[in-house]
Amino acid sequence: MEKIAYRPESLTKTPFTYCPGCLHGIAHRLIAEAIEEQGLTNKMTGVAPVGCSVFAYKFFNFDMAQAAHGRAPAVATGMKRSRPDMHVFTYQGDGDLAAIGTAEIVHAANRGERISVFFVNNAIYGMTGGQMAPTTLPEMKTTTSPYGRKTDDIGFPIRVSELLATLVAPYYIERVSLLSPTDIIKAKKVVSKAIQYNKEGRGFTFVELISTCPTNWGLDPIKSRDWAKDNMLPFFKPGCFRDKGEGVE
Amino acid sequence: MTTELICAGFGGQGVLTIGKFLAKAGMKEGKNVSWLPSYGPEMRGGTANVSTVVSDEAIASPIVSFPDILVALNQPSIDKFAASIRAGGILIYNSDMCPHGCKREDISIIKAPMVEIAKEIGNQMVLNMLAIGIIIGKTDIIRYETMEDDLTSFMKSKNPELLELNLKAIKRGIEIGKQ
Amino acid sequence: MAKILMKGNEAVAEAAIRSGCRLYFAYPITPQSELIEYMARMMPKVNGTFLQAESEVSAINMVYGAAGCGKRVMTSSSSPGISLKMEGISYIAGAQLPAVIVNVQRGGPGLGDIQPAQGDYFQATKGGGHGDYRLIVMAPASVQEFADMASEAFDLADKYRNPVMILADGMLGQMMEPVEFKPAKTDEEIADMWRQHDSWCICPNEDGDKKHHHEINSLEIDPQVLEKHVNNIYKKYAEIEKNELHFEEYNLSDDNEILCVAWGTASRVVKSAINELTKTGKSVGLIRPINVWPYPYEAIAKAIGPKVKKVYVFELNTGQMLDDVKIAVKGKVPVDFWGKVGGIVFTPAEIKEKLEACF
Ligand SMILES: Cc1ncc(C[n+]2csc(CCOP(=O)(O)OP(=O)(O)O)c2C)c(N)n1
Ligand code: SF4
Ligand SMILES: [Mg+2]
Numbered sequence: 001m002e003k004i005a006y007r008p009e010s011l012t013k014t015p016f017t018y019c020p021g022c023l024h025g026i027a028h029r030l031i032a033e034a035i036e037e038q039g040l041t042n043k044m045t046g047v048a049p050v051g052c053s054v055f056a057y058k059f060f061n062f063d064m065a066q067a068a069h070g071r072a073p074a075v076a077t078g079m080k081r082s083r084p085d086m087h088v089f090t091y092q093g094d095g096d097l098a099a100i101g102t103a104e105i106v107h108a109a110n111r112g113e114r115i116s117v118f119f120v121n122n123a124i125y126g127m128t129g130g131q132m133a134p135t136t137l138p139e140m141k142t143t144t145s146p147y148g149r150k151t152d153d154i155g156f157p158i159r160v161s162e163l164l165a166t167l168v169a170p171y172y173i174e175r176v177s178l179l180s181p182t183d184i185i186k187a188k189k190v191v192s193k194a195i196q197y198n199k200e201g202r203g204f205t206f207v208e209l210i211s212t213c214p215t216n217w218g219l220d221p222i223k224s225r226d227w228a229k230d231n232m233l234p235f236f237k238p239g240c241f242r243d244k245g246e247g248v249e
Numbered sequence: 250m251t252t253e254l255i256c257a258g259f260g261g262q263g264v265l266t267i268g269k270f271l272a273k274a275g276m277k278e279g280k281n282v283s284w285l286p287s288y289g290p291e292m293r294g295g296t297a298n299v300s301t302v303v304s305d306e307a308i309a310s311p312i313v314s315f316p317d318i319l320v321a322l323n324q325p326s327i328d329k330f331a332a333s334i335r336a337g338g339i340l341i342y343n344s345d346m347c348p349h350g351c352k353r354e355d356i357s358i359i360k361a362p363m364v365e366i367a368k369e370i371g372n373q374m375v376l377n378m379l380a381i382g383i384i385i386g387k388t389d390i391i392r393y394e395t396m397e398d399d400l401t402s403f404m405k406s407k408n409p410e411l412l413e414l415n416l417k418a419i420k421r422g423i424e425i426g427k428q
Numbered sequence: 429m430a431k432i433l434m435k436g437n438e439a440v441a442e443a444a445i446r447s448g449c450r451l452y453f454a455y456p457i458t459p460q461s462e463l464i465e466y467m468a469r470m471m472p473k474v475n476g477t478f479l480q481a482e483s484e485v486s487a488i489n490m491v492y493g494a495a496g497c498g499k500r501v502m503t504s505s506s507s508p509g510i511s512l513k514m515e516g517i518s519y520i521a522g523a524q525l526p527a528v529i530v531n532v533q534r535g536g537p538g539l540g541d542i543q544p545a546q547g548d549y550f551q552a553t554k555g556g557g558h559g560d561y562r563l564i565v566m567a568p569a570s571v572q573e574f575a576d577m578a579s580e581a582f583d584l585a586d587k588y589r590n591p592v593m594i595l596a597d598g599m600l601g602q603m604m605e606p607v608e609f610k611p612a613k614t615d616e617e618i619a620d621m622w623r624q625h626d627s628w629c630i631c632p633n634e635d636g637d638k639k640h641h642h643e644i645n646s647l648e649i650d651p652q653v654l655e656k657h658v659n660n661i662y663k664k665y666a667e668i669e670k671n672e673l674h675f676e677e678y679n680l681s682d683d684n685e686i687l688c689v690a691w692g693t694a695s696r697v698v699k700s701a702i703n704e705l706t707k708t709g710k711s712v713g714l715i716r717p718i719n720v721w722p723y724p725y726e727a728i729a730k731a732i733g734p735k736v737k738k739v740y741v742f743e744l745n746t747g748q749m750l751d752d753v754k755i756a757v758k759g760k761v762p763v764d765f766w767g768k769v770g771g772i773v774f775t776p777a778e779i780k781e782k783l784e785a786c787f
Contacts, residue, residue, distance in 0.1 A: 050539060066539065069508070070483065100455065100483035131456040131464070132480055144456065144468040144480045154479070269604065273433050276606045284433070284604035288459060289542055309700035311603055314775040 008032040010041045012061045021221025023178045023211040024053050027120050030184070031091070032060065034192040038199055044087050045079060047072040049101075051093035052126040070101025073108035076115045087198050089116040095125040098134040098158050105164070109204050112169030116198045116205045118191070119160060122213040123232060130216030134158045137231055142216075157235060161208045165241035171203030173242040177210040177233060179225045186238075197245060210236055250305050252390045253313040255330050256380070257298035258322025258343075263377040267320060268299035270381055273399060274391040275303035283311035296325055303390050318388070320380050322363070327351050341383050343376075359383055361425050367418065372411070375418035382422015393419060431606035436568075436596060437462035439575040439607045440530060441470070444502050446612040447579035448621055449528070450476040451501040453490035455483055457509045458542045459598035460532035464504065484509040488516030488529075495525035496644035498625030500582055500618070504530035506598070507548050508539060510556075517591055518557030522646025524661065526585035526625075528578070529563075530594045532601040535771030543771025544598035544693055549748035552595050553721040560658050562665050564592040564672060565721040567692045571605035573718075579610060584672065586621070588664055589628075595720065597744070599693045599773060669722040676716040677731065679706065684713040684733045686786050689753050690742045691717050693773060698742050700776035701783060710787055711735075720749065728756035738786055741765045742779060744772075 007013075010032040016025045035044050041062055048056035050069035057064035067075040072090035080088045097105050097119050108115065124142055125131040131144040135157045139148040161175045172194055176187040187209060194205040210232050212224035219227055240248055254271065256264040265286050272282040285300045300313035315335050321327045321342040327350070331340055336355045343363040344350070351358060361383065367376040378396075385393050396419055404412040434442070441463050444452070452467045464480065471478035481487035487503050494501040505513065510531045520527050533548050535541040550556075552565045564584050568574040574596055581592040613621075625631075633639050648654035676695075679702050680687075690698040695716040702712045715731050717724050732739065739757050741750045747765045754763050766782050768774045 054539070068539070095456075100485075102482060125456055128456045128458050128461050131461065134482065143461070143465045144478075146465075146469050147472065269433070272604060276431055276433055282433070282606060285599065286602060288598070288602050308605075308696075309703060310697040310776050311599070311605075312697065312773055312775060314777055 008036045010036045014058045019215045021214045030188050030191045034195040047076045047090040049092040049096040051096045073104040091118045094121045094133045094135040109164045109170045110167050112203045116194045119208045120211050122211040124213050126213045171244045172205040174240045175208040175238050252303050252317050254301045254318040255316040256320040257326030260297040262322045265299050267377045268301040274395040281308045283308050285311045378415045378418035379422040382419035383426040386423035386426020431608050433604050436571045436574045436600040438466045439571050440578050441466040443575035443578035447582050448613045448618040449500045449502045451494045453479050453487040454503050457506045459601050460506045484512035488513035491527050495527040498629030502528040506532045506534045514557035519646050520591045521561035524589040527591045528581045533597040541771045546744040567595045567720045572607050575607050673724045674719040675724040678714040680713040682733045683711040686712045687736045687739045688714040701779035723752050725756040739763045743767045
């Protein structure tokens with residue numbers, strides 16, 4: 001009989017600590033599957049951020065590091081440069097990557113570090129209880145934008161994929177959504193491609209995954225996905241912004 | 250006199266609120282009070298507990314290690330805290346969610362199907378008021394009138410029906426506590 | 429004003445607004461997020477500025493900018509975020525700017541955990557950032573004191589043109605106690621306070637005034653000039669050491685057989701233990717430094733009564749203030765230490781046991 005559902009060996013048996021309906025678990029799984037499918041489990045290593053996915057170092061079943069808030073791309077740089085034979089990725093939230101870690105991600109991308117970055121954008125700080133993120137949508141209420149995000153005061157959400165695509169060095173940049181089964185299948189392909197480029201040592205690869213935070217949005221998992229489809233996807237349009245392998249510059 | 254309480258249950262059952270109302274009422278009666286919640290990632294769907302102290306004297310440590318009163322809304326809370334109740338202390342628990350109860354004989358134990366009773370009164374949300382009622386009925390750390398004044402002050406105009414249910418729950422709790 | 433039951437994090441924010449703080453820059457972190465969230469709600473109501481910075485590094489530099497403009501400004505964070513502010517704090521001290529920084533400490537080092545701890549004592553009182561400078565460091569032990577310190581901190585910051593840190597912890601931030609606030613400063617009073625900085629801060633030239641040129645700066649490239657600058661700052665620190673010693677004496681008497689020294693949250697637990705011991709006829713005193721810089725060395729030396737056979741230091745770290753106590757005691761009696769780390773707060777029973785073993 002064919003096994004169609006299994007837990008990838010590249011994930012440990014530690015149960016995820018995410019809230020019910022949170023998409024971090026799906027993102028982990030896609031990355032783990034891609035790594036395993038390409039036979040990289042023994043040569044892979046990753047960097048966990050500070051955010052709800054801080055415990056990612058416990059979930060991936062290979063050597064992992066944990067970094068200070070926002071600094072994962074710098075830590076990954078140190079790892080990749082000292083062990084070029086290994087494959088390195090970071091897994092980061094929007095607060096981690098697009099707020100405190102803006103300098104690190106821009107410069108890692110600009111150097112064309114041969115690492116993969118998986119950027120989980122849920123438009124909020126999940127871990128700390130729902131504060132505003134750089135990706136929080138206009139008028140969206142959070143605990144630190146209690147009257148809604150006012151764009152004339154604090155600007156618009158940052159479109160990180162587009163921002164990084166202004167740089168010359170990055171090899172691959174794509175944004176996908178995790179909001180429906182079809183989207184997840186598409187996301188898997190994109191994640192696999194990033195891992196494959198990483199395996200081949202082609203350059204800096206970046207995948208933005210549009211996600212949710214049911215707990216801090218105050219919506220159930222289904223409504224969260226609907227809300228994200230209606231509100232996040234129009235602003236954070238899925239698409240490929242750079243793919244040197246396919247001639248997309 | 251100093252009374253030290255721990256209220257514990259699942260996050261979302263309102264244990265923090267029980268402690269908060271007790272502390273607030275104590276404060277309104279001119280006593281010294283403190284309210285110290287557990288916090289952290291385990292709060293997400295996990296267990297929550299709060300230490301509350303109500304005292305005639307200045308409160309030194311707000312940390313309660315040996316409670317005079319434990320309010321347990323679920324079995325894990327009994328398992329975790331019941332052993333530390335002071336001899337002669339009180340355990341109040343929600344028998345709907347504490348199948349194994351507590352075997353101690355040196356404390357007084359009040360059990361009540363709190364979820365059932367709250368539903369009977371008309372709203373599960375009044376469970377915490379029921380618990381407070383039981384405490385008022387059993388002890389004299391705070392008075393019913395203080396609770397009534399407090400609830401009335403912020404609920405009367407906004408939600409008079411809920412106010413009635415809450416007061417009813419406290420009164421029902423007092424009856425249980427007196428038994 | 430009637431007492432309100434409030435969390436420490438919110439009480440200190442409310443008190444800061446009442447004492448004229450109109451600018452607040454910070455970045456979220458547990459266990460201080462209620463503070464930033466309170467500011468997000470309330471600052472707009474007093475026409476103040478609330479801004480969530482992209483990091484603690486930029487938050488403290490926003491503070492540097494606003495303080496340089498002579499306004500009452502505050503930032504807050506918890507341990508890992510305070511580390512990131514250290515560079516900015518050194519610049520603020522170097523440029524002699526008034527500012528208030530709140531640290532709601534949690535367990536470290538590194539990411540540590542989010543439970544109460546006192547592991548940042550060295551960082552706060554002995555430097556933390558680079559160079560020769562001092563922070564005035566206030567260590568509250570109750571929600572009321574936490575709130576009261578906000579206005580004292582602003583006054584001290586203005587008086588000495590020096591950054592002031594309120595060194596609290598997760599327990600004080602998260603717990604609720606009754607608190608009574610001082611009346612809020614009026615807009616005129618606040619404007620008055622700001623004007624007092626016009627002699628040095630960045631401000632527009634009033635029409636008809638002699639044109640001024642104020643510099644907000646910590647750079648002195650000429651060593652002779654820098655030497656003078658640092659020595660001047662240290663004259664100021666000597667003043668602070670004279671004027672701003674602040675401590676509480678608890679149960680001190682000639683009968684004391686042990687003298688405890690503890691600060692902040694730890695001191696509350698020690699008090700509970702002392703109360704229990706008193707009931708059994710054992711006499712233990714406590715000195716609680718309320719400001720931990722400047723440090724009350726002499727007060728501690730004086731508090732060692734004739735029967736004291738040991739000075740016992742209790743902290744939620746591995747022994748940091750301990751060093752200061754040893755300096756104060758000068759080897760006259762043995763100094764012992766017991767602490768808890770990992771974000772675990774010791775219990776009165778544990779302290780009692782430690783103390784009982786000394787009799
Ligand atoms: C220097 C520092 N500042 C702040 C924090 C607190 N902190 C922990 S997680 C987090 C935000 C995480 O949000 P995000 O990156 O969007 O991840 P999510 O939880 O939403 O997945 C913050 C501010 C910290 N740990 N360290
Ligand atoms: S807080 Fe939000 S992002 Fe974090 S685990 Fe829960 S749902 Fe997921
Ligand atoms: Mg996020």
